[in-house]
Amino acid sequence: MFSKFGFLLRQGLRSIWFRPALFTVAALAITLITPVFDRFMPDAWEAVVKAETVDSILTILASSLLAVAIFSLSTMVAAFRAASDSATPRARPLVIEDETAQNAVATFIGAFLFSLLGIIGLATNLYDDTGQVMLFVMTLVLIAIVVVMLIRWIRTLSLMGDVGEAIQRVENAGLTAFKARLHAPNYGGRPARAFPQESWPVVTRQPGFVQVIDGNALLKVCKEQGVEIDIVTPIGAFSDPASPLVRVTGELEEDAIETVRNAFVTGPRRTYASDPHFALIALAEIALRALSPGVNDPGTAVEAVRSIERTLLGWREQSRQCEPEEPREGLYGPALDPAEMLGEPLLMISRDGAGFYEVGATLQAALAGLKAGDSEAFGKAADELSEEAFERARKAMAYASDVERLARKRRKSGFA
Numbered sequence: 001m002f003s004k005f006g007f008l009l010r011q012g013l014r015s016i017w018f019r020p021a022l023f024t025v026a027a028l029a030i031t032l033i034t035p036v037f038d039r040f041m042p043d044a045w046e047a048v049v050k051a052e053t054v055d056s057i058l059t060i061l062a063s064s065l066l067a068v069a070i071f072s073l074s075t076m077v078a079a080f081r082a083a084s085d086s087a088t089p090r091a092r093p094l095v096i097e098d099e100t101a102q103n104a105v106a107t108f109i110g111a112f113l114f115s116l117l118g119i120i121g122l123a124t125n126l127y128d129d130t131g132q133v134m135l136f137v138m139t140l141v142l143i144a145i146v147v148v149m150l151i152r153w154i155r156t157l158s159l160m161g162d163v164g165e166a167i168q169r170v171e172n173a174g175l176t177a178f179k180a181r182l183h184a185p186n187y188g189g190r191p192a193r194a195f196p197q198e199s200w201p202v203v204t205r206q207p208g209f210v211q212v213i214d215g216n217a218l219l220k221v222c223k224e225q226g227v228e229i230d231i232v233t234p235i236g237a238f239s240d241p242a243s244p245l246v247r248v249t250g251e252l253e254e255d256a257i258e259t260v261r262n263a264f265v266t267g268p269r270r271t272y273a274s275d276p277h278f279a280l281i282a283l284a285e286i287a288l289r290a291l292s293p294g295v296n297d298p299g300t301a302v303e304a305v306r307s308i309e310r311t312l313l314g315w316r317e318q319s320r321q322c323e324p325e326e327p328r329e330g331l332y333g334p335a336l337d338p339a340e341m342l343g344e345p346l347l348m349i350s351r352d353g354a355g356f357y358e359v360g361a362t363l364q365a366a367l368a369g370l371k372a373g374d375s376e377a378f379g380k381a382a383d384e385l386s387e388e389a390f391e392r393a394r395k396a397m398a399y400a401s402d403v404e405r406l407a408r409k410r411r412k413s414g415f416a
Contacts, residue, residue: 019102023110028117054136055122061139062115065146069108075157076101082161087170088285094169094272095160104153111146114138163300167286171307173272174279178315181274181336182322187231188215189331195230201244202257208266210235210245212274215331217263218246222330225256231333236275239266276315277341283308284345291352291359301353302362308345309366315341316374338377342370343385350389354396361409363389368413386415 076096083095095101118135121127127135159165186192210233218229227250233239245264252260270278283304290300316338346363353359364386371382390410394403 019106023106065112079160087166177276187333192334199247339381354392
């Protein structure tokens with residue numbers, strides 16, 4: 001079941017500022033509590049570790065890590081731009097949310113602050129001899145953490161901004177979103193129905209894309225107010241005065257109406273959290289950019305088509321293994337439509353890639369794979385799109401031999 005609080009919490013935790021802020025607080029806390037652990041340090045170590053030694057190490061760390069942190073931030077900005085330019089701007093949030101990148105920047109900033117505070121502590125005689133030993137030990141631990149993070153950061157830098165990596169990130173986000181939707185396919189209620197004639201609309205006060213729907217909050221209103229609620233605008237759709245959030249059958253108090261509105265989180269753009277259709281569209285956009293005259297990279301489009309196929313087949317496999325929650329009375333919501341999930345992104349690619357044999361052949365093979373993987377969910381849509389994609393290609397291809405080769409490929413894939 002989707003939760004508004006959980007969605008907003010995840011958004012905050014994934015923000016680029018959260019980890020650096022957390023590591024900064026941790027560095028401050030470690031520096032201040034270091035003297036508390038004085039009694040655990042062997043007395044013999046006091047003669048080995050001198051304040052000058054600790055101060056020189058901390059000075060080196062402070063001067064170098066500030067430059068490393070700035071370089072890392074500039075590299076991340078370049079990677080964000082590269083993801084937008086080479087893939088699609090819709091892939092940028094996934095690059096921003098990369099845990100390794102955020103942890104690296106947070107580690108470097110936290111280590112810099114720890115070093116700076118340690119130098120200040122030594123200069124102000126905050127630490128006695130035993131405290132200096134403890135600070136030295138903590139510095140050694142910090143160096144080990146920084147080295148490990150640098151190695152991981154170098155590996156991440158080799159991938160950030162790469163179009164193949166962007167495709168993989170979007171695919172993973174799509175599979176995660178599909179999995180989240182399987183537990184409550186109708187937002188905790190029953191399948192969508194025809195709206196009752198006596199129902200009335202509840203319109204959003206903030207037009208935008210629906211990012212999350214708190215089904216529990218809506219079910220609570222249904223139970224307490226004795227009404228029925230039909231969700232009109234599902235996750236991923238745009239809600240405005242012409243597209244209400246829900247239609248209500250029965251009477252609602254003003255406070256309950258506000259509760260219904262607050263169960264929907266709307267924003268200026270779609271998110272990947274519980275919107276798998278958005279991930280599929282993003283994959284299609286990557287293919288369209290690759291097929292543009294300025295790029296002319298059908299290989300990336302082929303990779304995007306296969307990624308869409310894997311995502312959809314992964315969804316159907318998840319659905320066979322997942323037991324959805326027991327639907328409850330009062331709430332009616334639309335489930336994900338397999339035909340729409342398949343049709344829209346692949347139709348976009350078939351339109352722009354109609355003149356490329358490689359793209360057309362891959363589309364026919366992917367549609368055959370989807371039909372074989374779950375004929376009940378994808379069979380009819382795959383048949384229709386296969387025929388439409390072939391007709392588009394037949395009109396766009398300049399050579400009859402390419403059309404014939406594609407026709408043979410289509411027949412080989414199992415389409416008439």
